[in-house]
Amino acid sequence: MTMNEPVQHVAHDEKPVIIRTLGLVKSYPMGDKVTYALHDVTATIYRGEFIAILGPSGSGKTTFFNMIGALDSLSEGRVLIDEVDVAQLSAAELAFLRCRKIGYIFQSYNLIRYMTALENVTVPMAFAGVAPEAARRRGMDLLALVGLADRWTHRPIEMSGGQQQRVAIARALCNQPMVLLCDEPTANLDLKTGADILEILQHLNKDRGITIVCATHDHRLLNVCDRMMWIRDGHIERVEDRRNITVRVGRIGGQE
Numbered sequence: 001m002t003m004n005e006p007v008q009h010v011a012h013d014e015k016p017v018i019i020r021t022l023g024l025v026k027s028y029p030m031g032d033k034v035t036y037a038l039h040d041v042t043a044t045i046y047r048g049e050f051i052a053i054l055g056p057s058g059s060g061k062t063t064f065f066n067m068i069g070a071l072d073s074l075s076e077g078r079v080l081i082d083e084v085d086v087a088q089l090s091a092a093e094l095a096f097l098r099c100r101k102i103g104y105i106f107q108s109y110n111l112i113r114y115m116t117a118l119e120n121v122t123v124p125m126a127f128a129g130v131a132p133e134a135a136r137r138r139g140m141d142l143l144a145l146v147g148l149a150d151r152w153t154h155r156p157i158e159m160s161g162g163q164q165q166r167v168a169i170a171r172a173l174c175n176q177p178m179v180l181l182c183d184e185p186t187a188n189l190d191l192k193t194g195a196d197i198l199e200i201l202q203h204l205n206k207d208r209g210i211t212i213v214c215a216t217h218d219h220r221l222l223n224v225c226d227r228m229m230w231i232r233d234g235h236i237e238r239v240e241d242r243r244n245i246t247v248r249v250g251r252i253g254g255q256e
Contacts, residue, residue, distance in 0.1 A: 015046040018082060018179060018211050019068050025076035026063050026234075037063040039234045041077070047178070050205045050212040052221040055231040061215040062183060064231060068213065069102055069181045070094055082178065099128050103172030103210075107184035109164040111156045111171075117143060118152040121171045128175050135174075142170035146200055162193035169200060173210075180204065182214040198224055 024041040027034050038060050045051055045068070053061050066072040067079055070086045079086045082101060089097065098104075111120050118139050125135040143149050146166035156164050165185065172180055182201065186194035202224040205212045214221055222228070222242065230237040 015048055017044055017080075018047040019043075019045040019213070020080045020083075021064075021068065021077065022080075023077035024064075024067060024074055024079060026060075026067060026072070027075045036234050038067065041231075041234070041236055043229065043236060043239075045211065045213060047211055048205070048209050049226045050202070050224060051214070052225040052228045053213065053215040053231060054217070054219075054221075054228055055237070057217075059231045060234040061231050063234075065181060065183050065213070065215040069104060070098055071104075099124060100175055101178050103175070103177035103180045105165070105168050105172050105180065105182040105185050107187045109156070109161075109168045111164055111167060113156050116153050116155055117148060117159070117167045117170075120156075120167055121174055124171060124174050130175075138174065139170070142173050143167070145173075146170050160193075161188050162190075162196065165189065165193075165197055166200070169197070169204075173204070177210065179211045179213065182212065182216070184216055184218075185214060186216070186218045186220070194218065195220065 021041055021043045024038055024043075025036065026038040027036050041060075041064065053064060055061050063072070067074055068081070070079070070081065070089075074087065081097060084097065086094070086097070112123070115123070118136070121139040121142055122130075122135040125138065126132075130138070140149065140152060143152050146169050148163060148166050148170070151159065151163060154163075156167075159167070165188075180201070185201070186197050189197060198218075198220060201212055201214070204210045205224075212225075214225070226242055228240045228242070230239070
């Protein structure tokens with residue numbers, strides 16, 4: 001896939017909103033001062049789109065990822081997931097939302113080291129109340145989807161980084177989420193394996209309609225995403241549509 005290869009795009013006026021932030025603030029008191037990881041962030045993510053969150057280290061990408069994934073509490077503002085205000089949910093309701101509506105993929109995989117690939121994939125299904133045999137069938141189907149049907153008995157130590165990330169993707173899909181949140185999903189992988197992971201994510205987005213949000217440094221996402229959200233110093237610097245991106249040596253879009 002080349003940088004100029006055409007990509008299917010989301011028509012925003014035809015797509016409902018799946019995630020919305022309004023005046024989002026995340027701050028940390030430090031003595032008599034306050035440090036802001038995010039400040040007055042208002043953003044919209046549409047159902048079925050593939051969006052890349054880009055920015056330098058320390059810009060607020062991962063904090064934003066944690067906020068829209070209901071993994072951390074906000075200081076001010078609002079986060080709405082499928083029009084539900086996350087701040088108004090009880091602990092049990094938050095757990096239900098995370099379990100049923102959102103799948104998470106992390107840079108460090110976060111697999112349970114003493115469990116097999118299949119066991120890692122099926123653990124969240126137990127919390128969702130899926131019967132063991134149904135969970136096993138779904139887990140095997142998901143491992144087949146990511147190309148690991150023959151590795152279902154292997155533990156993380158017996159798998160490469162790319163294979164572990166595939167297991168993590170299968171696990172993220174186990175409860176059929178509407179949104180897949182990916183925090184640097186290719187950062188620890190070689191170029192070929194990283195490209196394979198991006199191909200899987202693109203398939204999930206285009207063929208299954210799953211909304212994909214990736215916090216990343218990997219500019220290869222320009223090949224597959226619909227929009228790019230650039231975050232710097234806790235603010236959204238700009239949001240650009242893939243169709244409007246100009247790629248030059250040493251420069252992407254409006255990025256210097």
